[in-house]
Structures are given as C-alpha cells and as structure tokens.
Amino acid sequence: MSDALTRLLSTRDWLMADGATGTNLFNMGLSSGDAPEMWNIEQPDNIRKLYKGAVDAGSDIFLTNTFGGNASRLKLHNAQSQVHELNRVGAALGREIADASGRDVIVAGSVGPTGDIFVPMGTLTHELAVEMFHEQAEGLKAGGADVLWVETISAPEEYKAAAEAARLAGMPWCGTMSFDTAGRTMMGVTSAAMVDMVEKLPNPPLGFGANCGVGASDLLRTVLGFVAQGTERPIIAKGNAGIPKYHDGHIHYDGTPELMAEYAVLARDAGVRIIGGCCGTMPEHLRAMRNALENRAPGPRPSLEVITAALGGFSSASDGTGDDANAPRRERRRGR
Amino acid sequence: MADDDEIILSELSDDELVLQMHDDLYDGMKEEIEEGVNILIARGWTPYDVLTKALVAGMTIVGADFRDGILFVPEVLLAANAMKAGMFILKPLLVETGAPRMGKMVIGTVKGDIHDIGKNLVAMMMEGAGFEVLDLGINNSVEKYLEALERERPDILGMSALLTTTMPYMKVVIDTMKEKGMREDYIVLVGGAPLNEEFGRAIGADAYCRDAAVAVETAKMYVARKHNQLSA
Numbered sequence: 138m139s140d141a142l143t144r145l146l147s148t149r150d151w152l153m154a155d156g157a158t159g160t161n162l163f164n165m166g167l168s169s170g171d172a173p174e175m176w177n178i179e180q181p182d183n184i185r186k187l188y189k190g191a192v193d194a195g196s197d198i199f200l201t202n203t204f205g206g207n208a209s210r211l212k213l214h215n216a217q218s219q220v221h222e223l224n225r226v227g228a229a230l231g232r233e234i235a236d237a238s239g240r241d242v243i244v245a246g247s248v249g250p251t252g253d254i255f256v257p258m259g260t261l262t263h264e265l266a267v268e269m270f271h272e273q274a275e276g277l278k279a280g281g282a283d284v285l286w287v288e289t290i291s292a293p294e295e296y297k298a299a300a301e302a303a304r305l306a307g308m309p310w311c312g313t314m315s316f317d318t319a320g321r322t323m324m325g326v327t328s329a330a331m332v333d334m335v336e337k338l339p340n341p342p343l344g345f346g347a348n349c350g351v352g353a354s355d356l357l358r359t360v361l362g363f364v365a366q367g368t369e370r371p372i373i374a375k376g377n378a379g380i381p382k383y384h385d386g387h388i389h390y391d392g393t394p395e396l397m398a399e400y401a402v403l404a405r406d407a408g409v410r411i412i413g414g415c416c417g418t419m420p421e422h423l424r425a426m427r428n429a430l431e432n433r434a435p436g437p438r439p440s441l442e443v444i445t446a447a448l449g450g451f452s453s454a455s456d457g458t459g460d461d462a463n464a465p466r467r468e469r470r471r472g473r
Numbered sequence: 474m475a476d477d478d479e480i481i482l483s484e485l486s487d488d489e490l491v492l493q494m495h496d497d498l499y500d501g502m503k504e505e506i507e508e509g510v511n512i513l514i515a516r517g518w519t520p521y522d523v524l525t526k527a528l529v530a531g532m533t534i535v536g537a538d539f540r541d542g543i544l545f546v547p548e549v550l551l552a553a554n555a556m557k558a559g560m561f562i563l564k565p566l567l568v569e570t571g572a573p574r575m576g577k578m579v580i581g582t583v584k585g586d587i588h589d590i591g592k593n594l595v596a597m598m599m600e601g602a603g604f605e606v607l608d609l610g611i612n613n614s615v616e617k618y619l620e621a622l623e624r625e626r627p628d629i630l631g632m633s634a635l636l637t638t639t640m641p642y643m644k645v646v647i648d649t650m651k652e653k654g655m656r657e658d659y660i661v662l663v664g665g666a667p668l669n670e671e672f673g674r675a676i677g678a679d680a681y682c683r684d685a686a687v688a689v690e691t692a693k694m695y696v697a698r699k700h701n702q703l704s705a
Contacts, residue, residue, distance in 0.1 A: 159638040169641040170585035170614075213585060213612045254590060258550040291546075319542025323590065381640065381668065383675035453542055 140309040141283040142243050142343055145197065146371060151405050151430060154375055154413025155191035155199040156423050158247070160390065162187060162202070164419075172214040174206045177227040184227070188234040192242055194420040195427030198411065199235075199242065200286050203227040203277060204249035207269045221276040228280025245286035245311070246277030248299060255294045263298055270302030278306050287312035288348045288375070291323040293334055304340040311411075313348040313373050316359045320456030327457045328362025335370065346373030349415045352380060353392065353400040354448040357407060358441060358456050364408045365458075371410035376400060378417035390417020394425035399447045401426035406436045482508050487516065491527050498531035499538075501551025506559045520566035521573065524603055528559050532601035536686030546590060549685070553597035560600060575602060576696040579621045580631035581609030583642040591664060592633035594685040602689045604629075615646045622650075622659065628696055631688070632678075634665040644676035651677070660695040662688060 145152060162173050165183045176184055184202050191199040206224045208217045216223065224246070231244040251269055253261035274285055285308050287299040296312055303310035314322050314331055321327050326334075328347075335345045347359045356376035363372050379392025392400075397414060404412045412430065414422055445451065482505065485493055490509060497505040506528075513523045535552045538544040544552075578599055582592050589611045596608045607625050609617060622630060634640045643663050650656040656677070663678040673681030679695060682688035 159636065163638070163641075167638065169645065170583065170639055172585065173638055252589070254550070258547065258554070318545065321542070321545060323546050325545030325547060381672055383641070383644070383672050455542070457542065 140343075141241070142198070142245075142309060142311070145241050145243060146343070146410060149197075151409070152197040152243075152411050153195055153401075153423070153427055153430060154245075154373070154411050155196040156194075156378070156414035156418025156420070157390075157416050158187065158200065158202055158204060160417050161190065161419065172205060172211065172216060173202055174204075174211065174223045174227065175214065175216065177202055177223050177230065181226070181230055184230050185234055188231050190420040191423060192234055192238050194423035196413070196423060197242060198245050198413070199231065200245045200247040200288070201227040201231045201277065201280075201282060202247070203273070204247045204288070206276070207248070207251050207273050209251040209253055209269060210249070220272050221279070224273050224276025225280040228277045228282040230280075232281035243283045244281060245284050246274070246280075246282030246308075248273055248277075248285055248287045249289050250291065250295055255292055261295075263294060263301075266295055266298035267301045267305070270299050271305045274302050274306035274308060278308055282308070284308065284343065285310035287342075289313070289315045291315060291326070293324070293326055293330075296334065297338065300338050300340050300342070303342075310340075310342050311344040311346075311373060312342045313346045313375060315349040316347050316355065316456075317350045319453040320355070320358065320362075320451075320458075325457075328359045329366055329458045332363055332366040332368050336368070341370070344371035344373045344411055346375070346409070346411070348373070348375035349377055351452040352377060352449065353396065354444055354450060355452050357400070357403055357439070357444045357448070358451055360404060360407045360409055361438075361441070361444075362456055362458050364438070372408060373411040373413075374404045374407075374409040375413040375415045376404075377415045378419070378422055381417065392417060392422070394422045396448060397422040398425040398429035402429050402433050402436075403439045403444060403447060405430060407438055483512055487513070487518075491530075494527045495531035495534060498528065498552050498555055499535055501548065501555050503555040503558045506555045507562060510559045510562050514562075514566070519572070520563050520570055524560075524563055524567065524572070528556055528563075529602055532556055532598065536598055536601075536689060540684055540686040546594065549594060550597075553594065553601060556601045557597065575604045576629065576692065577605040577607070577625065577627040578629040578631055578692065579607045579609060579618070579625050579627045580633070581613040581618065581621075582611040582633045582635075583639050583646070584612055584614050585636070585639045585642065589633070591635065591685070592631070595631060595633070595664060595682070595688045598685040598689050599631075599692060602693065604692065615642075615649045618646050619649065619653070619655075622655070627659070628699065629660045629662060629692055631662045631664070633663070634668070640665065640668060640672070641676075643678070647677040660692070660699065662691060662695075664688060 211217045235242040255261045353376040378390040494509040661678045664682045670681045
C-alpha cells in the first residue's frame, strides 16, 4: 500500500486529526441555514483559514469542508449540479494548505450522510447512495484528497454504499459512525456490530471508528467496545468538545481544552490510532490535545470508571452490547 | 401455549384482540392492524375507543421502548407505518363522530437541514397519540413557518435541526414570532440530536424534546396546561 495515510500510520503510534468545521465557520460569519460547502468557492480564504487553523495546531490529518457535499444535501440549496466542483475545490484548497505545511499532513475528503432513509421505510436505494457518494468522491479525488473520510453515519446500508463508492473511485477510505442513541447509532448499530460489519466488507476502510455522538465519555465507551472485539484495524475517535450551549447568538460547546486533552490521552491509552475532535473542537483544543499526546506518557487502557472520573458520566446506562443489554421487557403474548 | 398456531384475529375476544394489536403494532404488522381496526369497528366500538385503546396505547409501548433504548429508528418507523394504516381507516370515522381532538401541530425541519428522520418520527408518534399534524417537511424558512402558523392556527409549533450549522436557525424563527407578537399564541417545541434542554430554553422555546416519545408526553402536558388556562 502506498497511500499517504498508510505510510504515515506506519511511522507513528498515533496521529492527530482535526476538530470542528461548522463551529469554526460560524465564528467566521457563516449564517445558520446556509451551505458551508458554498464557501469553498465564495469565501475560499475562510476555508484556507479553517484548514490552516487545524494544521498550525498540530493536526496530522484534516477534513475538507465537504461534509454536506452530496447531491441530496446540496439540493436544499439548489446546488446539486455543483457536487463535483464544490468537492474538488474543497479538496484543492486543502491540498494547497497541506503542501505548504512543510510536513506530512493528510487531506481527508469529508463525506457525510445523505440524510435520506433506505428502502423499504424510505426512498434511498443502495445504487442511489453509491452513485451520490461516488460523484462526491470523484470531485474530492480530482482536488487532490489523500483519502475519503466518511463520517457521522447511522445506517449500516449507508456505510456499505460509501465503501463501494470508494472502490469505484479507486481511493483509500476511512469511515466513522455516530453513536448517539443509548450507546448505539440512531439506526441501532452497536460498537460490536460495526466491527463485524467493517471486517466483512469487500473493501474495508484503512481505519474505522466513532465521531460526533453525545460527549467525549460516551465516545470512549464506544471505543472500548471496538477494542473488545479484538480488531487490528486502526481505530478513529473524533468526539465532540462537550455539549452545545447557546450563547449570544451562536453555539458554544462547553468542553474545555483541558478536558479535550484528557480525552485525547485516554483515547490513545484505549488503543485509538487516530485522535481528533468533532463539533466544538477549536484550534486551542487541538493544541492542548497535541501537547498532551506528545508529553504525557502512555498509560494502561482506561476502565469505564477512569473515563467517567476524567470526562464526566455517560448519557445512557448501557452501550447496547452484551447478552443482557436492552432485552425487551415485554413478554410476547404468543408467536405468529 | 401453542406457539406456532395461526392466530385468527376475528376469533379473539375484544380484550385479547386489543392486546394482540399492541403486539402487532410493536412488530410493525400493517395488514394485521388494518384488520384489527376493521373488526373492532364492526363490533360496534367507537372510532375514538379504537384509536385510544388499541392504537395509541400500543404506540405508547413502542414509544417507551424507543425512549429506553430497546427499540431503534428502523423498528419505530415500521410500527408508525402500521399505526398510520390504522389511522387511515379511522380518520374519516373520527371526523364523522365528532371525537374529541387532542390538538394540532405544525412541524418542520429548519432551513438548511435535510435531516427529517427524527422529525418524521415525532410527526408519526404525535399522530399516533391522536394529534392532528401538518408536516412542512425539510428546509423551512421563517416565512414558511409563519405562513403555516397563520393558516393552520395549530396549538404547537415543532422545529427540528440536526446540524450545528442549522440549530441556531430555530432562534431566528422564535425571535421573528416575538417581533410579530405571536410567540405566546403557540407552544414551541424543539428537537434534534445535538440539542439539549438548556439550548431549548436559551433560544426561547417552551421545551426541548429528547426524542419522539418525550415530544408526545411534552405536547400532551402543554396542551392540557393551555386548555386549563383558557378555562380558568
């Protein structure tokens, strides 16, 4: 394998990814309801600033401003005809910042969910999802992204469609899901089920893991769930910097740089190879994380108790794995 | 108990049938729910009793297990779909018989946000609880919300956002309602995965609803409170 991410992973124990995109762009004046991706062509200097903020804070990997850059999402802004262009430019701006950094920095082409529900309950088919992701992937590839970075996925069908799109585009990829509902994804996927799904893919990702979700504690519990499956595949953790609060007209996440530094060290000790933040994670958080990762000695794998003591409690009692978790309380009257 | 026996719905007593319908709702069995509704109506049940005792009570169980992390979105969508099929039969009958109304809700996902899974669940569960729901869909501007409020005169406005980039837009809507002096005419409920109660309060909503089951409970509480105030 000769892709840039694999090379970098082979030389380092851990890599640091970036933080938030939306939170940073709001601080630069993005209006709520507008498509952040439009700024790739309308306000490219702000996007350069976003990328450079992460690189200067020590990120080895940063994600392009293309999370909502699929046809289904861009349709909201009547920009579905610009999928290729918005993704290509989003990646090209990233390439420019990465190449100017003077060190090895990975440009990860962000691919977020379509927002549609799969058949039979919804309208999305595997073919349609593959087509949309593939279109986006070709744009990111043309702009010079090193790797596709699929994130915040809830449905296993959508994850599989993204895997196929990466194969069609001939790009290495990573993929994370959002575990935000009683320890599972919205569609009910547990950490254990995700490992199982990932290992069965015909085109498995370079790395897999969890992003966004509820808070840093929950995210690390999910990581321990991955580790318990004995996977050798690099694990990715990109947790939110605390919980959103509304303050003077904008969203502010309550996690401090110190808390995110604790989270980063615990993630590494839990076995995570790629550590970053998600919503609310600003350059100052990244600097604190990088500093802690470089200067604090590795420790033993943290227990759930150590995680809650350092980062706060979990949002649900169980993470949905195990035999007795979430068993229906109802006695079935009879079979059918 | 003979587990594999085919159950003939029409041979069950009323009580047995209602319990069986709760099970069938839980399992998202659409045809069985339609059949059950038709049987109860044929036996002389009022449409309102079929709605509350068979369907709403069944969906309450689904809602509780969703809230507690036992059921997830795919199962709830199936259950809601079965519920909807039953409602389709009952709706004209409810109107005909002048059954009591729970209340009316206008709901939509805010501008820039395509995520409508949670919003759809809330709409379905609200209908499941007997509310009349007008769903504005996704990507709603403040103008679209206000126009719908003035046209429909609902009790409740529900707004949903799933992205950090779209959450603040809910405040834009609420602030505009305040400017026009119409904020107090409506119960405003907000929801969406990244939100929390504190956020709901900070933007001036009446309540944040963590999930569809909580939305139904909260809506019932606020509508009851509103009615009490009106009659006081």
